[in-house]
Amino acid sequence: MKHKFARIFPxxxxxxxxxxxxxxxxxxxxxxxxxxxKLMQYAIDGIGKEGxxxxxxxxxxxxxxxxALLMTLLRYFWRIFILGTSWFVDRNVRQDYFEHLMSLSxxxxxxxxxxxxxxxxxxxxxxxxxxxGFGIVISVDIILLTIASLGFMININLxxxxxxxxxxxxLTIIIIILGRKIHHRFRKVQKTFATLSGKVQESIxxxxxxxxxxxxxxxxxxxxxxAYDYVKQNISLVRVQGMFHPSFMLxxxxxxxxxxxxxxxxxxxxxxxxxxxxxxxxYLGTFIWPMIAIGWVVNMYQRGTASMERLNEIFAEKxxxxxxxEVDPSIQKLAGKIRFSDMxxxxxxxxxxxxxxxxxQIEAGETLAIVxxxxxxxxxxxxxxxxxxxxxxxxxxxxxxxIYQILLKTLHENIIMVPQEIFLFSQSVRENIKLxxxxxxxxEIIQATKNxxxxxxxxxxxxxxxxxxxxxGVTLSGGQKQRIAIARALLTDxxxxxxxxxxxxxxxxxxxxxxxxxxxxxxxKTTIIIAHRISxxxxxxxxxxxxxxxxxxxxxxxxxxxxxGIYKDIYEKQQLEEMIKEQK
Ligand SMILES: Nc1ncnc2c1ncn2[C@@H]1O[C@H](COP(=O)(O)OP(=O)(O)O)[C@@H](O)[C@H]1O
Ligand SMILES: [Mg+2]
Numbered sequence: 001m002k003h004k005f006a007r008i009f010p011x012x013x014x015x016x017x018x019x020x021x022x023x024x025x026x027x028x029x030x031x032x033x034x035x036x037x038k039l040m041q042y043a044i045d046g047i048g049k050e051g052x053x054x055x056x057x058x059x060x061x062x063x064x065x066x067x068a069l070l071m072t073l074l075r076y077f078w079r080i081f082i083l084g085t086s087w088f089v090d091r092n093v094r095q096d097y098f099e100h101l102m103s104l105s106x107x108x109x110x111x112x113x114x115x116x117x118x119x120x121x122x123x124x125x126x127x128x129x130x131x132x133g134f135g136i137v138i139s140v141d142i143i144l145l146t147i148a149s150l151g152f153m154i155n156i157n158l159x160x161x162x163x164x165x166x167x168x169x170x171l172t173i174i175i176i177i178l179g180r181k182i183h184h185r186f187r188k189v190q191k192t193f194a195t196l197s198g199k200v201q202e203s204i205x206x207x208x209x210x211x212x213x214x215x216x217x218x219x220x221x222x223x224x225x226x227a228y229d230y231v232k233q234n235i236s237l238v239r240v241q242g243m244f245h246p247s248f249m250l251x252x253x254x255x256x257x258x259x260x261x262x263x264x265x266x267x268x269x270x271x272x273x274x275x276x277x278x279x280x281x282x283y284l285g286t287f288i289w290p291m292i293a294i295g296w297v298v299n300m301y302q303r304g305t306a307s308m309e310r311l312n313e314i315f316a317e318k319x320x321x322x323x324x325x326e327v328d329p330s331i332q333k334l335a336g337k338i339r340f341s342d343m344x345x346x347x348x349x350x351x352x353x354x355x356x357x358x359x360x361q362i363e364a365g366e367t368l369a370i371v372x373x374x375x376x377x378x379x380x381x382x383x384x385x386x387x388x389x390x391x392x393x394x395x396x397x398x399x400x401x402x403i404y405q406i407l408l409k410t411l412h413e414n415i416i417m418v419p420q421e422i423f424l425f426s427q428s429v430r431e432n433i434k435l436x437x438x439x440x441x442x443x444e445i446i447q448a449t450k451n452x453x454x455x456x457x458x459x460x461x462x463x464x465x466x467x468x469x470x471x472x473g474v475t476l477s478g479g480q481k482q483r484i485a486i487a488r489a490l491l492t493d494x495x496x497x498x499x500x501x502x503x504x505x506x507x508x509x510x511x512x513x514x515x516x517x518x519x520x521x522x523x524x525k526t527t528i529i530i531a532h533r534i535s536x537x538x539x540x541x542x543x544x545x546x547x548x549x550x551x552x553x554x555x556x557x558x559x560x561x562x563x564x565g566i567y568k569d570i571y572e573k574q575q576l577e578e579m580i581k582e583q584k
Contacts, residue, residue: 004308007315008132011092015085022081023140025074030144032067032074034152037282039063045275078137086133090125097121097311105320106388115198120314123190124307131304138297142290149287156276156283160263164284167254168291174247175295178240183302185237190306192233196226244299248292259284321387321408328405334414335399336364336495336526338385343395345384354380356549362542364399364495367519367527369537371570372546378530379419382500386417416494420501422481426470429458432484433465436492448491451517453510454483478505486514490521498528503536508578512536534571535578543567 003009012019043060046052101117153161203210203219210219259281267277339361346353354377362368370378384391387408396403403411416436424432433448434440445465449455457480461467467474476484482505489497497518503511515536518527529537537543538557545553545560545567553565560567 004305004312007096007308007312008089008093008128011089012085012132015088018081018085019136022078022085023136025078025081026137026140027144029071029074029078030141030148032071033286034145034148034283036064036067037152037279037286039067040282041273041275041279043275044278045273082137083133086129089132090129093128093311094121094125097125097314100315100317103319104317107320108317113194113198115196115201116194117314118197118201119190119194120307120310123193124310127300127303127307128311131300135297135300135304138293138300142293142297145286146290149283152283153280153287156280157263157266157272160259160266160272160280163262164255164259165287166258167251168288170251171248171291172294174244174251175298178244178247179295179298179302181240182237182244182299183306185233185240186303187306189230189233189237190310192226192230196223196230199223199226244295248295252288255284255288256281321390323407324404326402326404327407328401329407331399331401331406331410334406334410334495336414337397337399338362338368338496338526338528339397339400340381341395341397343384343392345380345392345395347389353549355384358395358551360542360544360551360554362526362528364526365524366541367522367529367539369540369543370528370530370546371532371534371537371543371567376546377549378546379500382417382498382528382530386415386498387411414494415496415498416489416492417498417500418482418485418489418502420482420504422485422502424469424476424481424484426468426473428463428466428468429461429474429484430465432469433488433491435488440491444491445487448487449484451490451514451521452483452487453506453514453517454480454487457483479507479510482506483510483514494525496526496528497522498530500530501532503531508533508535515539534567534574 039060043057046056046060097120150161153164200223203223210216263272263277263280266272267274272280340358343355343358344353345355345358358381360368370381372378380389383389385396385403387403391403393404394402398406398411425435430445433445437444446455449458458464458467461474469476482502486499486502489499503514506514511531511533512535515529516539518529519539529540531537541556542554543556543560544551545565547566553560553563553567555563561571
């Protein structure tokens with residue numbers, strides 16, 4: 001089995017000289033720290049001795065000061081080297097995490113909450129970073145200071161050393177018991193935090209609905225309940241954490257008591273000097289620090305591993321959609337012929353068939369229209385054609401090559417789909433349009449927006465193409481968003497363009513204008529249009545009517561009208577609706 005922290009090893013390795021340098025500095029600091037009690041011992045014992053003058057005192061003091069100065073300097077540098085490295089590791093893992101999320105398929109995001117993913121990225125990475133950074137530092141301290149200070153103490157007096165460390169194993173026991181509790185409660189804190197951030201995110205993104213249904217108070221209550229939960233869990237964590245330090249202090253007090261009694265006695269009878277007595281105290285101090293530090297490391301280790309486990313779970317998620325063995329990388333350009341062959345599809349074993357025996361074909365450069373009631377599977381056809389979901393084998397052919405032979409990258413370069421729900425980034429209108437073709441020239445952008453009938457709208461914005469979309473910029477209507485998204489698609493001029501209900505918020509007249517200009521500019525290229533208004537589909541080479549999961553009718557506009565079926569029915573109803581609207 002791979003080590004839990006296997007993912008961060010390469011990044012530690014890449015920074016290994018920085019880490020080693022930092023550790024060397026730490027060792028120097030620790031050693032310097034150990035000299036100070038010796039110097040004090042020398043000064044105290046020197047007092048009253050012959051030949052020991054103020055000059056000697058001054059030099060000792062200067063020595064202590066210089067060592068302290070050196071330690072200050074080196075402390076600054078080890079922080080930069082070791083904690084700095086931990087930040088680099090943090091950044092790299094974060095990058096990997098995001099990259100990994102990007103590689104995962106639509107289905108993964110259906111089943112996991114965004115709030116959870118955010119919490120992992122914030123809290124868990126934090127815990128891992130703390131462990132990597134401080135964990136290394138403290139471990140070095142623990143090993144070195146424990147051995148060295150113990151050595152110095154034994155050097156002063158063995159019996160006193162043994163007596164004074166009697167209470168200290170208690171520290172270890174406390175660490176084990178409280179450490180486990182902390183680990184357990186920390187997990188709960190993390191869980192409630194994930195729930196809380198998920199709730200907040202949902203309330204904010206759904207703010208329009210919340211306001212429309214006057215649910216502000218109810219939403220607030222939900223968030224505040226969840227926040228209260230978070231507080232409760234944190235307090236329960238703090239309760240155990242709060243016991244950590246005081247119990248340490250108690251044990252240290254015990255140890256000090258023993259030194260005063262027995263060390264004091266040893267000094268009185270002259271077994272050790274006063275200087276040694278004081279130095280012993282200081283070494284005991286340095287010896288206790290690593291005992292406390294073990295607690296911290298255990299704490300950080302437990303948090304770090306818990307977090308790493310959670311991150312590993314996400315990292316273990318495999319994309320469901322990937323390039324298989326059958327890909328032929330030599331396929332680079334698609335002319336645009338599309339053929340569906342007897343396809344039957346359902347989303348999962350538990351779901352009913354969404355599509356049944358779907359067969360049709362269009363030649364490169366033709367325009368296909370798909371019509372049918374909401375929920376009849378139009379978008380599903382598109383999701384299979386763009387491999388957002390995996391279609392059954394040997395059912396979809398592009399340029400007569402099976403879809404699985406085409407690299408996903410190639411597929412997505414050749415097929416651009418504009419969905420009904422548009423997502424625009426909070427950037428300028430220009431940047432949003434240039435998304436798929438960053439090198440586009442200004443004229444091209446203008447032409448694309450003219451073809452998408454949104455140029456005039458953009459010119460009306462105060463900052464034109466530089467207007468920022470979203471919260472702190474222009475508020476766009478649904479129709480404007482859709483037309484900007486169409487401009488974005490037209491700019492890349494893909495070999496296959498799909499508009500999946502992408503004109504639903506645009507008025508009839510504008511819709512017709514857009515579709516007319518589409519026919520003009522996409523003469524040699526394949527276009528698929530899914531639309532509700534049949535009147536705008538008259539120019540399509542082929543129209544498919546879906547009903548009850550099957551293709552009910554196919555043909556062009558004229559032939560479908562002659563068939564006297566569903567298509568004609570819908571057409572006549574819509575004609576009537578339009579007439580009534582015009583009369584109003
Ligand atoms: N990811 C999915 N998982 C399970 N069922 C789905 C999923 N997406 C859509 N469906 C179901 O498939 C059917 C067809 O949906 P869709 O293709 O979006 O219809 P249309 O685009 O024609 O309105 C609907 O019944 C819908 O509930
Ligand atoms: Mg749809």
